[in-house]
Amino acid sequence: MRKLDRAFYNRDTVTVAQELLGKCLVHQEQGRRRVGRIVEVEAYVGPHDKASHSSKGLTVRNAPMFGLPGIAYIYLIYGMYYCVNVVTEPAGHAAAVLLRAVEPLEGITGRTQGPGLLCRAMGIDKRLNGYDLLGNELFITDDTFLDFRIVKRPRIGVDYAGIWARRHLRFYIAGSPFVSRG
């Protein structure tokens, strides 16, 4: 069980997204430890991707996307839910992978199907925005031991993005009961 390093995140976003499936998201705070296996993600591949927050250019909100690969980009959506992303590709290439669902493995109560519920159940909020996933509070480990097939589908809730809404940039583990409805 090894923590993913900078080099893992500093690659093509679609590759990182697919390889994140099956890996373990860990949140540790004040002696409390919560672990979930990542079963669903979405790739937001860069400023040219009209569904990506970075397509509007650098703003206060999306600034973490323009930073180092391996940092967390967390934002509030609809005034109620947080969404957590991991930044990918070299600094300046504003791309990220949205974590949409995990399978609860340790210390998790509540549902984890969907980006908002995932964050709520794992105690992830704005305090961790910009956090470096090479640190010890929030990180991802590579202990994937399952064999699975990857399903590729259009992303959820980005119908405004034209052709980009139809690209198959949502990935999830086939047959997992922990994938969101979408």
Next chain:
DNA sequence: CTCGGGATGCGT
């Protein structure tokens, strides 16, 4: 400063 919308989720 106001104003509108959003990578959601739940109940009807």
Next chain:
DNA sequence: CGCATCCCGAGG
């Protein structure tokens, strides 16, 4: 389909 609930980005 409506609604909760609020940060942020655009525009005056």
